[in-house]
Amino acid sequence: MDRVIEKKKWTTKKILTIAGITALVALIAASYYFTSGNSKLNVETDRLQISEVKKGIFQENIPVNGVVLPETTIYLDAVEGGRVEEKFVEDGAMMTKGQPILRLSNTDLELSLVNQETSVYNLLTQMQISKNAAQQNTINNLNQMTDAENNLKEAERVYNLNKHLFEQKVIGSQEFKKSENEYYYQLNKKKLSQQVLKQDSLSNTQQLIQAKQSYEGSQNALSVMRKKVGDLIVRAPVDGQLTSLDAEVGQNKNKGERLGQLDVMSGYKVRVDVDEHYISRIYVGLRGSFSFADTSYQLEIKKVYTQVTSGRFQVDMEFVGKVPKGIRRGQTLQILLALSDERQSLLLAKGGFYQQTGGNWIFKVSKDGSTAYKVNIQLGNQNTDAYEVLQGLEPGDKVITSSYENYENMQELVLKKK
Template sequence: MDIPIEKKRFDAKKIGYIIGGLAILALIIFVLISSTGNSKLNVEKERISIANATQGVFQENIPVNGIVLPITTIYLDALEGGRVEEKFVEDGAIMKKGDPILRLSNTDLELSLVNQETQVYNLLTQMQISQNAARQNTINRVNQFTDVENSLIEAKRVYDLNKKLYDKDAVARQDLIQAENNYNYQKERMALSKQILAQDSIAVKIESGQAQNSYARTQNALELMRRKVADLVVRAPVDGQLTSLDAEIGQSKNKGERLGQIDVLSGFKVRADIDEHYISRIYTGQKGSFNYNGERYTLEIKKVYTQVTNGRFQVDMVFEKVAEGIRRGQTLQIRLALSDEKQALLIPKGGFFQKTGGNWIFKVSEDGNTAYRVDITLGSQNTEYYEVLSGLEPGDKVITSSYDNYGDVQELVLKE
């Protein structure tokens, strides 16, 4: 007798179809959940930097590099061109005002000095000859005046005598008239002699003054020429250290060419380069600070150079207190203050800014196991902190390290 065989409801093939369908369904559900929910990424805590948002004193500043320079630098230029004949000192020497540095030779200038001296001596000789001639002429005119004066006295005496004798009928009228005419003639000669002598005195004074002025001008020209020749010896204009001396024996230097410089050692200043972006916010009196040998020192801007070169401009800063042991040519890292101090919510600077632009940040949950995106608004910044205007509260923990590997992840799962 045949035994009926019960047909199985699920064979292996059907089971395979069911499992495959369930897998596809699970995948679809996962994709839907992933697209509608927050994407997550596991991150090890030791690979990230977590910082607190804190309330504190904030001052906007920028980092700038400065070079220590002497407080004053005097440049040495060739006042006259010439050939370097002798060097009295070498680069780096400590100089006193007036000490010779080097000597130039200039044959044309020295020959001009000789010609100028000869001209002065010739003019002086001519002046002496003219003065002697003027004195002799004055003597002759005085002698002539004396003769005329004597003739007038004699003519008056004869006239007065003849007049008395005529009144007594002792002389003829003809003699009286002759004596009177001679007397009047001598008076006219006397008046003319006085006029000539006065004009001669005026002419002598004018000629002497002109000669003196001409001599003085020639003397001034000679002194100027002597100073020009003396300038061939280059001397230190102030006390200080000779630096950047560029002159060798036998080398020719043109007039006005830079020979070197004298650095005044009474103090130092710092010349800093600043990005042109800040040029409208930099002014004299602003302060900066730097650390040196474990101490903090303050600088103040004394001069702003508004000329922009390669996107940067320069400022000169002076020390409120000079750091002991600081030397010319040292480079200092300075924090230049752009604002006054104020209270603000702060977060440390970090690599997150390059990814977010300061528009959002990962905030750590209270249990410390996750971190999620929050929108924030940042204000000013300095070398250490960002000023937070909104989005965070004091005590909030945020991730400040780089977000380059996070892509568009919305939430981080923090693992130990």
């Protein structure tokens, strides 16, 4: 007798198949959940930095480094080339104006000075000879003028006498005519002597002017040559401290070569390097601040050097008000350079989150503090302490500002206390 075998509904194979399908669906669902932006992550609050968004005074600034320099620096260059023969002081010495620093030698210049002096002495000798000759010539012309006047007077006397006698018919016309001719001859001779004497005077005056100009030119040339030789002794142009002296005995220095510099110690300035990104926003009058010995001091830009080198340009800043005591040349200062005026803004503390988000979003903590979720934000300018919030947050909001390196792909953080 046949027996009806009842078919089993849940075989082992069927159960395993259903379990596999269920696991696969669960895996796909989990994968979708974790990659669709709805993922969550438990995070201990002790590992986070939570900051509150607040209203406050905002001023955009950037940190820069500045080097303290003397307010005035005078560079010492070799006016004339030569060999260093003697050093009178060493680098770092305090100098007074006119004090010698070092002495150079230049035989060509010294020989030129001797030749110029000889030329001037020869010119003086020639001028004296010419002057004596001119004086002698003038004396001769004066003597001739005196003779001409005397001869004219005598000829005039004889002429007048003979004229009277001729009119009385005491003498003949031959004798009268002779005296008349003599008179007019002496008269013309006197006029000629006067003309010669006048011409001599004009000539002497012209020669005197030319000789004076020639002498002054030679004297000027001699003065210039003496100054060039005098420049072989390098002297301090002002009172100050000698720095960067680059000269050793026996060393040859070319004309125009840098020998050192003199720092005028009447005050200080600060030479600051700024990133070229800010070149359009930097101008004379901007201020900055720094701390020295627990005291804050102010600086103001006085000069902008627009030449960019290696992505940076420089500005000179001067102290506003008091100058720190004990500050020294070459000292480095960390300065906060203000790029704007102070204004009321919504402020967000700076933190490591910016590296992962670029300031486009942030984790905002819920009202009960149990979770933090992504919100889109817009940040504006920044300073060393905070960002200026333009959109996405309100005063009193709490946000996570520490680094998002381990959970930047999470949509929500579940905050757990340790």
